Amino acid sequence: MTSEEPNRSLMASAPASSSRTKEDATSDTWKPQGYRFWLILASLCLIVFIATLDGSIIIIALPLISRELKASGNYIWIANSFQLAQTVIQPLCAQLCNIYGRRNPMLVSIAIFALGSGLAGGATTTSMMIAGRTVQGLGSGSILMLVELVICDLVPLRQRGTYLGIVMSGGAFGAVLGPVVGGALATTNWRWIFYMNLPICAVIFPAIAWLLRVQYTKEPTWARALTRIDWIGSFIFISSSCAIMLGLVFGGSEYPWSSWRVILPLVLGFFGGIGFFFYEGSTFCKEPSVPPRIFTNRTSVSGFYIIFISSVTLQWVCLFWPIYFQGVRWTSPLRSGINFIPFQVFLIVIAVVAGVLLTKYGLYRPLHFIGFSLGMLGTGLNTTLSRQTSTPVWVVYQAIYASGQALLTPTILPAILASLSEADVAAATGVYSFLRSFGWVWGLTIPGVIFDSRFDHSSSHISDAEIRHTLQNGGAYEAAGGEYVKSIPPVVQDQVVSTYVDALKIVWIVAIALNATGMLMVLVEKHIPLRQELDTTFGLDTKGEKGEVNTELARGDVDGTESK
Structure with a gap:
């Protein structure tokens, strides 16, 4: 398929679900129906919150956990095992959702996440902690993908930006609170960093089991279903x-x-x-599990690249703003986290605004273009940061870049799905989620290499050979925010700060270039009208509910629902 229009033959071959009420069917504008929709949305916000909270909460507590478990050099796997498992599971999970529906995989994902939390909280060895974090990552990755997929099932393409913005704002809020909550719990009992997920999962699990009853074509036997994987x-x-x-x-x-x-x-x-x-x-x-047809038009391919590169640059910027505060301004890790709150606030608020704009006007290309333009402007302004930069200035810098990212966050997935059939929603969402998580990994790696390399090159200006040797080969990154930089003799302090500033400037310059590639891909995108009707085989099963119209598959009967 080379056309940008969705593959109509695929849409015809898949049973279409009339998951709208009769009133909706005669209305040009879709509106959410019934209390279940809003309760499901609230549950999704909460589960995304804890899934993202768990990804960032360990940052502050990791040194303490490593010391208590005697992790030594294996400490890196306590953090990275979670990220690795979270990333690789998503396309497979997307295919399982096409086979087993949405509710059962979501329940299994929540249970896996809770199991991993219990293992990590009760860990007495490094191996047990790594195992627990890996299990947590499997659950978290599946949850994050499923949340977006469920939104796609419940909301027409034109309106998805609004609700994706709302749900993803819950994730951003979790990322904001993660380091703060982690720091607070680390001072009392770090095990509650993981144990606190258990009561939350205990509330969400029955809520999802009760609320998320959706239609799907059920295979006659488990053996038949397994052969489809x-x-x-x-x-x-x-x-x-x-x-x-x-x-x-x-x-x-x-x-x-x-x-x-x-x-x-x-x-x-x-x-x-x-x-x-x-x-x-x-x-x-x-x-x-990843049909090649989802890569056969320029709009979906552009969208996949945009989510990857925007995830790289988002992690990139989130990683090195704290280094600016700690290495240049010499604030504590906790204080640097507080200083970074404006970034997260603008990210949350503007993401909701972006979703509303997409719903109102149905235009995603202008939002993407402005988003990358603000990304280039924000990282460009960051090259002027110094120790003397005033608070209002660096807050504005954060706001500019965060606003650009927020315009992208809820609008990329609808753009990808615009040129694809509804039959490909799960597969495309799985690839989208994978590329987002994969981008986060690259966003941690590439800037770190650039920073270390540039710092080593510029460190010749540091007159003290011992200090220079300590800060080289990655030492500058590790020393930022610690007591070592504060103990440097005053005569050398300015030299160290200027070296940090120089290394960070190169990091920001490369980020400008990456944002520019994203802007070029926006030019490749094609405008496709966003579908305003909800046409899915996985709509809510409202059969028998008072005040709601029974839903039936277009073929005339329900082959299977998750409520059975």
Whole structure:
């Protein structure tokens, strides 16, 4: 398929669900119906909140946890095992949602997340902690993908931006509170960083079980359902993704980038990814987890690149604003987290505004173009940051970049889905979620390499050889915000600060270039009207509910619902 229009044959081949009421069917504007919709939305906001909170909460407490568990050099896996598991599971989870519906995978994901939280909270060894964090990551990644998929099932394409903005704002709020809550719990009992998820999951689990009853075509037997899973493709995908992420994690931290232990997994992962896409398009793969057809038009491909590069730059900026506060202004880690709150506030508020604008006007390309323009402007202004920069100035800088990112956050997925069939919503959402998480990993790795390299190059200006040696080879990043930089003799302090400023300037300059590539891809996008009707096989099952019209599949009967 080369046309930008959705594949109508696919839409015709999939049973369409008339999940709108009779009143909706005669109305030009879709409106949410019934109390269940709003309760589901509230539940999704809460589950996204704890899933994202758990990804950021450990940052402050990690040193304490590592010391108590005697993690030594394995501390890096306590954080990265979560990110790795969260990333690789999403395309497979998307396919499972097409086979088993939405509610059952969501319940399993919540249960897995709770299990991982219990294992991590009760960990007595480093291995047990890493296992718990890995299980948590599997649950978190599935939850984040499923939340967006459920929104796509409940809301027409034209209105999705508004509700995605609302739900993702809950995630941004969790990211804001993560370091603060983590710091507070670390001073009392770090195990409650993980244990606190258990009562929240205990509330959400029955709520989702009760509320999220949706239609789906049920296979006659579990054996038949299992044969539909893309086992070989999923194995190749997960293996190659893990290999790439292992190389990124090891590079520059455990081993030099030139080490075979870094190069080999990166190369294997790269060729594994190529092999995966060949397999998915071959006759051997009967039901691909990532159908090649979702990459056959310029709008979806542009959207996939935009979510990847925007995730890279978002993590990039979120990683190095604290380094500016700690390395240049010499604030504490906790204070730097507080200073970063304006960024998160603007991200939350403008994301909701962006969703409303998309719903009102149905235009995503202008929002994407303005978003990357503000991204370029914000990172460009960051190159002027110094120790003397006043508080109002750096708050404005944060607001500019955060507003640009917020215009992108709720509007990229609707743009991707505009040119695809509703039958491809789950697969496209799985790829979208994977690229977002994968972008976060690159957003942690690339700027770190650039910063360390530039700092080492500029550190020749530091007159004290011992201090220079301590801060080289990644030492500057680790020393930021610690007591070491504050103990540097006054005569050398200005030299160290200027070296931090110089290294950060290069980091911001490269971020400008990355935002520019995103802007170029916006020019490749094509405007496609966003569908205003809700046409899905996974609509809410309202059969028998008082005050609501029974929903039926277009084929005349319900093949399966999750309420049965």
